[in-house]
Amino acid sequence: MSVEISKLASGLTVVTDKMPHLETAALGVWAGVGGRDEKPNEHGISHLLEHMAFKGTTKRTSREIVEEIEAVGGDLNAGTSTETTSYYARVLKADVPLALDVLADILANPAFEPDELEREKNVIVQEIGAAQDTPDDVVFEHLNELCYPDQPMGRSLLGTAKTLRAFDRDMLRGYLSTHYRGPDMVVAAAGAVDHKQVVAEVERRFASFEGTAGPKPQSAMFGKGGAKVVHRELEQAHLTLALEGVPQSDLSLFSLQVFTNILGGGMSSRLFQEVREKRGLCYSIYSFHAPYSDTGFFGLYTGTDPADAPEMMEVVVDIMNDSVETLTEAEIARAKAQMKAGLLMALESCSSRAEQLARHVLAYGRPQTVEELVGRIDAVSVESTRDAARALLSRSRPAVVALGSGRGLDTAVSFAEGLTRARAKARLH
Numbered sequence: 001m002s003v004e005i006s007k008l009a010s011g012l013t014v015v016t017d018k019m020p021h022l023e024t025a026a027l028g029v030w031a032g033v034g035g036r037d038e039k040p041n042e043h044g045i046s047h048l049l050e051h052m053a054f055k056g057t058t059k060r061t062s063r064e065i066v067e068e069i070e071a072v073g074g075d076l077n078a079g080t081s082t083e084t085t086s087y088y089a090r091v092l093k094a095d096v097p098l099a100l101d102v103l104a105d106i107l108a109n110p111a112f113e114p115d116e117l118e119r120e121k122n123v124i125v126q127e128i129g130a131a132q133d134t135p136d137d138v139v140f141e142h143l144n145e146l147c148y149p150d151q152p153m154g155r156s157l158l159g160t161a162k163t164l165r166a167f168d169r170d171m172l173r174g175y176l177s178t179h180y181r182g183p184d185m186v187v188a189a190a191g192a193v194d195h196k197q198v199v200a201e202v203e204r205r206f207a208s209f210e211g212t213a214g215p216k217p218q219s220a221m222f223g224k225g226g227a228k229v230v231h232r233e234l235e236q237a238h239l240t241l242a243l244e245g246v247p248q249s250d251l252s253l254f255s256l257q258v259f260t261n262i263l264g265g266g267m268s269s270r271l272f273q274e275v276r277e278k279r280g281l282c283y284s285i286y287s288f289h290a291p292y293s294d295t296g297f298f299g300l301y302t303g304t305d306p307a308d309a310p311e312m313m314e315v316v317v318d319i320m321n322d323s324v325e326t327l328t329e330a331e332i333a334r335a336k337a338q339m340k341a342g343l344l345m346a347l348e349s350c351s352s353r354a355e356q357l358a359r360h361v362l363a364y365g366r367p368q369t370v371e372e373l374v375g376r377i378d379a380v381s382v383e384s385t386r387d388a389a390r391a392l393l394s395r396s397r398p399a400v401v402a403l404g405s406g407r408g409l410d411t412a413v414s415f416a417e418g419l420t421r422a423r424a425k426a427r428l429h
Helices: 045-052 062-070 093-108 114-132 135-147 161-166 169-179 195-205 253-264 270-278 306-326 329-346 350-364 370-378 382-395 408-418 421-427
Strands: 003-007 013-018 024-031 075-080 085-092 185-191 226-231 237-244 285-291 296-304 399-404
Touching: 003 195, 013 195, 013 350, 024 093, 024 350, 045 075, 045 085, 045 114, 045 169, 062 075, 062 093, 085 093, 085 350, 093 185, 093 195, 114 135, 114 161, 114 169, 135 226, 135 237, 135 296, 135 399, 185 195, 185 350, 226 408, 237 306, 237 382, 237 408, 253 270, 253 285, 253 296, 253 306, 253 329, 253 370, 253 382, 270 285, 270 296, 270 306, 296 306, 306 382, 306 399, 306 408, 329 350, 329 370, 329 382, 399 408
Parallel strands: 013 185, 226 399
Antiparallel strands: 003 013, 024 085, 024 185, 075 085, 237 296, 237 399, 285 296
């Protein structure tokens, strides 16, 4: 077994996977904090903090940070999500200590220079503007608000121009101190790495991250569903639908993922074949399921001509309702093969592997083995998939958002009522 894991005295976890055939390593720091941890007056601070990590420390300027990594052929990046924030690097095996030193420096010793802070706020304001010019970003922003009303889960990760203006270096330092604690952090590395070396480097460089775990976010409450039409002059109508899914720990997770893949997970999926290949109603259509620590989000997206929006939504609803009871062994086998292939292909990338290890530790407290994951996929059956699908359609009222112009949007969203709780419950008896 090449995976090794160590829990440091600070509470921080180090997990590695040595991949002997590689000469490079991917490594990073994953903190269990994201958009859902923000108070109303902190909206967007997780993402801003991620941006500011590369804007200089007490030891390095922003230019020196990137030059040191790029001088050895490596690269740095970061990302913010609903529940995690990550900072990671890819380097040659000899430069693992350098990468860990830079990653520790940007988190332990950020300068938060006022001029840099103001510039980065403006950069994010431009990012917000770019998102507002992207219809499929806008429609999901409205969908999240509808699914998680008056909750951090329903707010954009980017924040607003108003909330960004209110942030100062003291707020950033306070947020960092509150949420970046040893028990909530994982250093993960994969590729050409030595576990003992990584542990020794982390113990020395991340010593300031200690103490008790940070505060837990408020529990997510999926909303009452309903429909919303956002009028905007666009060439296409952008249609989205959401239902409450299941959390990461739910036993039906893999069965629900299989159903999601059969429905809209690829070119062989039912939605793609019917809506695009047979009817020519769209260019893109897909469904997905995002599991979180205490909830899940099933989503569906497509774009079509406004005049075709009612037909599109009617077909989507009919296919979803019909699929629950007509799933076949062949479809189940195909979806399971896709999931296993995705899992095993990720093992061939040290970057994907490091991220997978970190996310497993944050979600489950330990890395799950390939054998465990493949076993859970193999255990999915036609009946377990139907049960997961029935539960999905009965768990919540659908939330539907349409973005675009034309009279057909109101008719389109009304068809989503075909996925009612009453109809779904009727299938259970």
